[in-house]
Amino acid sequence: GENGNMELKYVHTTCPYCGTGCGFNIVVKDGRAVGIEPWHRAPVNAGKLCQKGRYAYEFIHSKDRLVKPLVRENGQLVETSWEEALALIAGRFMTFLPEEIVCLSSARTSNEENYLMQKFARVVLKTSNVDHCARLCHSSTVAGLAAVFGSGAMTNSILDIEESKCIFIIGSNTLEQHPLIGRRVMLAKKKGAKIVCADPRCTPTAKQADLHLSMYSGTDVALLNGLMHHIIENGWEDSAFISKRTKNYEEMKSVVMQEIYSLPNVSKITGVPEDDLKTAAEWIAQSKPSALIYSMGITQHTVGVDNVRSTANLMLLTGNLGVPGGGVNPLRGQNNVQGACDMGCLPDVYPGYQKVADPKNHRKMESIWGVSGLPKAPGLTVTELMEQLAEGTSTVKCMYVMGENFMLSDPDLNKVRKAMKQLDFLVVQDIFLSETANLADVVLPAACYAEKNGTQTNTERRVQRIRKAVDPPGDAKADWRIICELAGCMGYGPQFSYMNEAEIFEEISKVTPQYGGMSYERLEKPDSLQWPCPDKTHPGTPILHTEKFSTSDGLAEFSGIEWKPPAEVPDVEYPFILTTGRNIWHWHTGTMTRRSKTLASEVRTGWVELNPKDAKKLGIRNREKVRVLSRRGKIEIPSMVTEDIKPGVVFIPFHFKECAANLLTNGALDPVAKIPEYKACAVKIEKIEPQ
Template identity: 65%
Template structure:
């Protein structure tokens, strides 16, 4: 028996634990005390992160669809077919989806494959659905689109403001740091339409209407400026755009009275929140998808930045704009250039110098994809339905859009237009149903590699057992397809470390990282540009990453969500997660200890609303939107705001994304998963 230390494959917190390996098989999880992130503690998902690994459902051989049915095939047959089909399309008839679930090495390989082998500009991944607004919004105002501070220093905060994040359920080990700050006397403000377990620990709870984030923060900023609580020195020395911000937030629209009407939060609570936040000396904002998944996602993110610049809460411990990234390696997948506009480390594809740098380094004899921006995954789905035939071929690695993407009927129509779909995953899922070829991949416990957590900490995965059957690591599969297509010389890697070394030479923020350095328990935070650089736990200490080093404040007008309630669809639907399940459920629903806790979905309805509807707790109801309908169990509770209902999105049998709207933020192209109009109906008795 042995212990193999690795990093949790679920949320972006990046906790470490030991996998217990008995006779070559992973049998359990044990604490790893030396991790500075979680200090040996784990949430339920981490505790049971071994249970799906040896599920009998694991894919063990390649599958090829013949006469509508999957048939097992040899690797040689599957690779030949995939290579032949891929070769038959023009470059921009192909698209690739990388994955926030797999390692940096796997994502780098996919990015190189897309741009170098297929020569397509269309590569994206599910960061589009969760934090595209963070990447675009923070890069626009700070010059870097990532969490500014580290998880540990949240405990140093004197005032923690969480908005749009159920941190204690979705990032529990970050919630622990909030409680540590509170134990030391910090004030804790929580804003969310649901009185979640996180809200129940807060000193001040602001129950606000989903989608009114900008109004709430503009109201707080007006109150701060009105009372002279802004940090004048920080604004003067470190920021541009204060006048623009002031002109907007001082409008009468954002008086306490008017903001209270828009948001539903009593005026005195907004005033208290503004005062606590501005006067604490070290205030941190934590947010997640409640901020980002809106048609105003970028505006919401920039508003968080505005509030922090106004109060001078950046570049110091206990402060910062702390975007809590959802999946284990969503930060890394973005860093690896699995976005349609950048190479690694956000080097723009339209920048000629960057284009030349990658073309020269990779040495594809027939060149690489043109230096043009490609389609985001949400745009891609629209293109598939609106211009069938423009994109013919899709290669998906470790994603399940048939549960995770908005408006699933639309996604299904989109996937059905494809000529050829390859899905590479560890299990069959709702998306593989539409695939022509399924390639069996290794999971996190079966390969070495790195992942980058929400705090920009790059940490190791270590192989604990062999993959089942003939499953292989993702970058190995990608390299095998490349070799079959005549590009073996461009994918010469023998180990994950070889892939990392190549990537680091092309990626300035990872340039000083090596496996040797990352093997230490504390690992490294990017940017780490040189081998003698210690890494950067806190960004923007002296200056921002903007050309003149100054942060950019901007006046942000409030806009309502695209679809608001009306007589026909009188409720706002917001979606989210459960502590027991993970995303599309492929892993947690195969983990008995997690699945038994919350084995199916529910719709949370406010007690008064339920009474008016004549609906009682645990009753089956229909939830309907303009996109579709589902049958789901009612959970009647006073903990959700009247007029708002909540559905977790993990469950295929009552899939929330049948209902959600494919309305996009105009810049980030993120869907508005947190607000659309819905009706709840009793099911007529037979």
């Protein structure tokens, strides 16, 4: 309008932080984002927000934003034009063979951008080497749940958590890490639901629970088998459900009924009192419906897939699938980690989890994309790649990274640094000069969530719009535009000529069966749509597996799973178990939250939590700077002496580069999902003596 410049504009969009997928309004004044206001019709959060969402405008206009492409000249990153940067990249990319190049996509960007990144890898570079950080958080969920249910996603909805009569939270600090899902848990509790929380720390979530199972990190399978042992012993299993909807029950039963999983033994392994195990088993089995919620405390182990399958066993045993208020509910971490997986940014599947190795899918994709010669074999996972690079055995020489910061987020950072030295050419596309971008040969400035349109998919499979509120700073551009321009420079203009984000989404719905009935028009209504939504009249699917499971015979499959200890256990030299995680004020590697004034001023740096008994033995006072060492690295970090952590266990949040927890963590991988063991490794703690 006439005085448009001074008017406030409210733009509905979706939070860029966690997988809860809260909606809010960005307030725009004079072309700048000046605040966040509630959007009451947002389905997940109904206008409420956590602190990260509330201040999600503060980093947008940060003076640190990347505003020009950068190229390395004589060791220094110097500004250049888009033309020169893209020509340089296109020229270099063309010199590498498909097996020499890897693309890393990003759970921080939109579905459209993830879709284009895997298309770029497969169509332009002819490589299946495309992966993203889901490898590090929920690859064990995708592998584990798909094996049991035929689908690797959260089975139920955030809203129906409120209908639960008992909520079993294991390996998730829901109230701090998915606060607006935590709110649903608290609403269920208010209505009388029992809350059970299994965690080595007495987190804010454990404090709100009716029962806290204070377990040793890395004993999840033993704990779950013990609960099932007790349930079967008491005849509390749901026989009707088991016979009608599942198979392989006897095999599972023969494993969990072994003497080692009787409660006295499980109590010894897990450190949880026998009576607490009894109460938990009774509540979970006897309250209907019961829901199970888990997160990275389950997935980030060398036995991640085993852990996931055990959670499914428990809920199948008690007949809690396909019903409101029940389900196995993995909480996805990043805003769009579900979408990045759905879009096929994984080395073995096209969009919609269609296997690369299946010739039928191969032909389908070649015809839709209008190309031939797509790679036929699955590619490398990012964790395997890092290991091979560090060992000097990898064929890979070039990496194209969109919005990831593995120089702080990957395990065993000294190894990652060594791996990066093996590369001949590294391109990083990001909104800030992250630790990873700082190593790149070319850095491309990207637009942030508030500067582009698109969709992202939250943890309950809800595909929601993000909407442009302001222009990107300087020469920065949306990731999807950058990918299209680069494809154009490499001779694939026709396959990457989109006018806008809606056109990309149209192609996504054609390629991806679960998104088949979706369009921007249908996603306009606040409730949006939850996949699967196979056709234009389908209303979407809030609860999976109501009639049958997505497996070939429609049955869910039990499996007998034995407990195995973590890859590295405490010993005389390294006597503590280290577990890592997040904090409510900060997000992952802190690139955004540490540049947000309000959030940064709440928590300025990291800390190591240890129990007063351990602190006393070591002569360490609260807030004293100590040294923490593992076989892989060491850091100096302030202590936090607290009863909230079990003796023998220590905790460090991983956001802070000045005391990076991942210098200590173990890169050992789950054999199936290739997820690393962030949640358990052995460390020692030393007092720093004055010089």
